Amino acid sequence: MTGPAISFQGVTRRYPQKGDSDVVALHDIWLDVPQGAITGIIGRSGAGKSTLLRMVNGLERPSAGKVIVNERDVGAASDASLRRIRREVGMIFQHFNLLASRTVAENIALPLEIAGEDRARIAPRIAELIERVGLTAQAGRYPAELSGGQKQRVGIARALATGPRVLLSDEATSALDPDTTRQVLELLQRINRELGLTILLITHEMAVVRDICSHVAVIEGGRIVETGETYEVFSKPAHPTTRSFLTGVTGVAVPQFVAGQMQDTPQGPEAQAVTQITFIGSHATDPMLARLTAERGISINILAGAIEEIGTKPFGSLIVALPAARLEESRRFLEEHGLLTEVLGYVG
Amino acid sequence: MSANLIPILWQATLQTLYMVAMSTLIGTLIGGPLGVFLATSRRGELLSAPWLNTTLGLVVNAARSTPFIILVVAIIPFTRLIAGTSIGTTAAIVPLTIAAAPFIARLIETAIREVDAGLIEAARAMGATPGQIVRKVLIPEAMPGIILGLTLAVVSLIGYSAMVGAVGGEGLGDLGIRYGYQRFMPEVMLAVVVILIVLVQLVQSAGEWIAARFDKRAPRNRGR
DSSP states (O other), X not given: OOSOSEEXXXXXXXXXXXXXXXXXXXXXXXXXXXXXXXXXXXXXXXXXXXXXXXXXXXXXXXSEEEEEETTEESTTOOHHHHHHHHHTEEEEETTOOOOTTSOHHHHHHHHHHHTTOXXXXXXXXXXXHHHHTTOGGGTTOOGGGSOHHHHHHHHHHHHHTTOOSEEEEESTTTTSOHHHHHHHHHHHHHHHHHHOOEEEEEESOHHHHHXXXXXXXXXXXXXXXXXXXXXXXXXXXXSHHHHXXXXXXXXXXXXXXXXXXXXXXXXXTTOEEEEEEEEEGGGGGSOHHHHHHHHHOOOOEEEEEEEEEEXXXXXXXXXXXXXXXXXXXXXXHHHHTTOEEEEEEEEO | OOTTHHHHHHHHHHHHHHHHHHHHHHHHXXXXXXXXXXXXXXXXXXXXXXXXXXXXXHHHXXXXXXXXXXXXXXXXXXXXXXXXXXSSHHHHHXXXXXXXXXXXXXXXXXXXXXXXXXXXXXXHHTTOOHHHIIIIIIHHHHHHHXXXXXXXXXHHHHHHHTTGGGXXXXXXXXXXXXXXXXTTOHHHHHHHHHHHHHHHHHHHHHHHHHHHHHOOSSOOOOOO
C-alpha cells in the first residue's frame, strides 16, 4: 500500500452546548500520517490533540469531514465494522489503563479474548509479546506490583496483541520519569522498525518528538498550525507556537544576563547583535564560526549552544553575539554555507 | 438455661441461616443485573438508556424507602401468590428478597461506578462489545467492592430476618421475642443476641477475607 496510513480530510468536531454557541474542538483538519513512520502531534492541553487521536479508532466521531484509516472511513463505520477496525489499531494510554484484577499475561490476553481467539492460540502469542517487551520475569505479577515503565510495557504488549497496523499513543510517557521515558520511547522506536508499524502519538513534550518522530504536526486551538518532517520543522519553525515548544528542547535559550538588557535596535557603534545560528545536517560538524573569524576577522562571542540528533541527523543551535556593524556580512557568509540565522535582538 | 432449649436455639439458627441465604441468593440474582444496568445506562454511557435508568432508579428508591416491617405486611398477598402461603419461614423469604434486591442493586451499582473510566475506554479501543466490557472488565474489576457490598447486605438481612416473626417466619429473632420477651426467659433473649453477634462477626470476617483475595490493587504482603 502506498497511500497514507491515516488521513484526516477536513475533520471538524463540534460539541453542542445548551443555549450557547457550539464548542469547536477541531477545525477543518487536513493531515496525512505516512505508513510505517512515527508521527507526533504536539499541542498544549485543550488544543484538541486528544480528540484528534480518538478519531482514528472511532472513540470520537467527526462532526464533519472524514477520517480514513487503512483505506476505510472510520467516521462512517457501523458499530460492528468499527469493532473490527479497532482490532487493527492498538492504543496505549498515559495512565496505562491496565486491569488491576489481571496479571501481566492476562492483561495482554484481554484483546485476544475480546477478538474471540482460541485459548490454545493465545498462550504462545502472549509469551512472544511478553518477551518482545522484556517482561518475561513479570508475567504472573499484577500491575500494582510493577513500576510505571513496566506498566507501560504491558500496555504496549497489549496494544500489539491483535497484530495491529497502527499504534496510537496518548501521552504514553507523560506520567514517567526521564529515564523510563527514554526506555519506553526506545521500545516504541524498535517496534516501529521491526514490525513496520505506523505510530501516531500525541504529546505536549517537544523532546518526545525530537527523540523518535520523523514527522510532526503542531496543533493549537483546534487547528494544525504547522506540519512537516520533524527535521524541517525544528530547523525552520514558522509558527510562534512551534517556536515556544522548541525553546528548551533545542537546548538553547538566551542567557538571563543578556536577555535582561536586550533591545530591538542597535544602540551605538559598539552594539552587538544577538543571533541564533541553526546548523543543519552535515554543516553541523563544519567549523563555520572559526572560518568566519579566520577569513573575515569578525570576532564572535558564543552565549549558548547545543548539538543533538533529530531523526538521526545532527542538528545544532548556537546563540552568539556579533558586532552589529558587520551583521549583514556575517549573515551572508553563514547562509551561503547553508546555515540559518535569526537576529533575536541587540545589546549595547 | 435448661438443656432442652439447645435444640430450639439450633433449629432457630438454621432457620435464620436458611432465610438469609435464600434471600441473598435470589436478591443477588435480581439485584446484580439491575445494579450493573443502573451503573451503565445513564445518558452517554455504555448501555445508554436514560429513561429506563430513571424509571428503575425510582422503583429501587421506592422499595428502599419503605420500612421493612410495613413491606412485610403490605406484600402478604404477593407472598401468598409466590410461596403458596403467607406464613412460615419459606414465606418470609419473599419479603426479605424484595428488600434485598434493590439494596444489593445499589451496592453493586456503587462498586461498578468505582471502576476507572479509562479501563472502559481501553476496552472500547480493543473493539469490545458492551457485553464484553461488563463481563471482562467491569465485574472483575469491581469484585472486591461487590463482595464487601454483599457482606453488608447479608449483615442487614440477618437483622431484617429477626422482624419476619411478625408474619410467622421463624428464626432467631422470633425465638427471642416469643421465649425471651413473652415467656419471661431473659436467658433465651441473651443466647439469641450472642448467636446473632457471632453470626454477624463471622459473615463480616469471611466477606473481608474473600474481598481481600480478589483485591489485587495493592501490592501483596510478601512477608514470611
